[in-house]
Amino acid sequence: MKWTRKDLLGLEYLSKEELEFIIETADSFKEVSTREIKKVPALRGKTVVNLFYEPSTRTRVSFEVAAKRLSADVINIAAETSSVKKGETLIDTGKNIQALKADIIVLRNSFSGSPFLLSRHVDISVINAGDGWHEHPTQALLDIFTLKEKFGRIEGLNVSIVGDIAHSRVARSNIWGLTKLGAKVTVCAPPMLIPYAIEEMGVRITHDIDEALYEADAVNVLRMQFERDQQNAFPEHIDYFKQYGITRERLDKAKNKNLIVMHPGPINRGIELASDVADSPQSVILEQVTNGIAVRMAVLFLVSQSENSQ
């Protein structure tokens, strides 16, 4: 298999083979973070620019750690403190970064599709670190990597995604990736948080949390993004926890006693996830964070090695 893409924009556009190749490459990179000297020279002399238009700590830090472990130079630009405030467009910012002879832009932007727009106007690599409600490909890749590590396979796994599906790019990327790799995906949320026609992506819908957990091998719990609730459509915190919160009692009713609990973070204890569940052996939330570095190292390495990159 040969990697030919200069960008990583979303999992919707990748083939099954490409997804498997990233996961395999990430597996080789995981060992680097266990060394005493956690660094390899693969991206020495390359510059990675983290261009973040939305607040983010974990994704930005994860990309920064990944790039530094590959010996790249990293520059962080946060929109609030940059010329974006003075009215510069995304395309102009991108062209300026290219003129600085940077090699990779990691973009986080609240407008769905913005990485696509940017990649059409610059020759350097663009990696989508989350665009609006659309996709968050590296988060889904690290979720898939974690599942593969736990179960040895993706094909045939039952994965339930619980929470605010409507506003979640993590859910969408996971659905694209998991269904391509042969997993069976169920989404579970109150009706107003399930987007229209989501079943056309090949998922099962339920509004009953016990049903979502019963057959599941893994449950991916999404954070309730109350900050996105512009129409007052969200339930109260306590009501949500009562109806959809992942509790010990609910997990114990599931068929698979080794069901694993995932969460992209940051977790809200007592809203979508009971505190004791978050800290239980079934929770792989912190392993996801560690795996995120390996996955992002693999993605940075692959886009920089592709023949189409500059």
Add this chain to the structure above:
Amino acid sequence: MKEKTKILDKENISRILTRMAHEILEKNKGTGELCIIGIRTHGAFLASRLGTRIKVIENKEVPVGVLDITLYRDDLTLISSQPVVHKTEIDFDITGRHVILVDDVLCTGRTVRAALDALIDFGRPTTIQLAVLIDRGHRELPIRPDYVGKNIPTSQQETIEVRMEESEGIDEVVIIEKSRLPL
């Protein structure tokens, strides 16, 4: 590409590895602080075979590891075929040890240079000694092997192909003549 000559067969390779195992033990005065690390892919197989032979001779286990040097190559941007990154598996501390670094063919020395950089990132070995099955000359860096299976001076038009049971299903070393036709 035309196959020219078979230089080593299964028996030759087996005798060479037995001799090299003895040489390694002689020079290091036994297995104390010894470890063997093979460069993926063929070097790793050779390393594991050397480990087995040393066990037979001395009745002592020597730690064996596998090194993938893709991330340390100086020609990542030059080579046309994209390299695939594989795992490095060294689950012991190399600090204070005598490391026997194993590869199948020594030529320019660039692979070994990359491997040395990688090893130094893992710790501070007392010594690093180089064992290769074939030394074919054409060095571009000041690197020399400590243990050589066979010296085979080749022309630039020729290349050496090592085939091993573990990957190609047969133990042999052959000289291949590169096609003169423009590629």
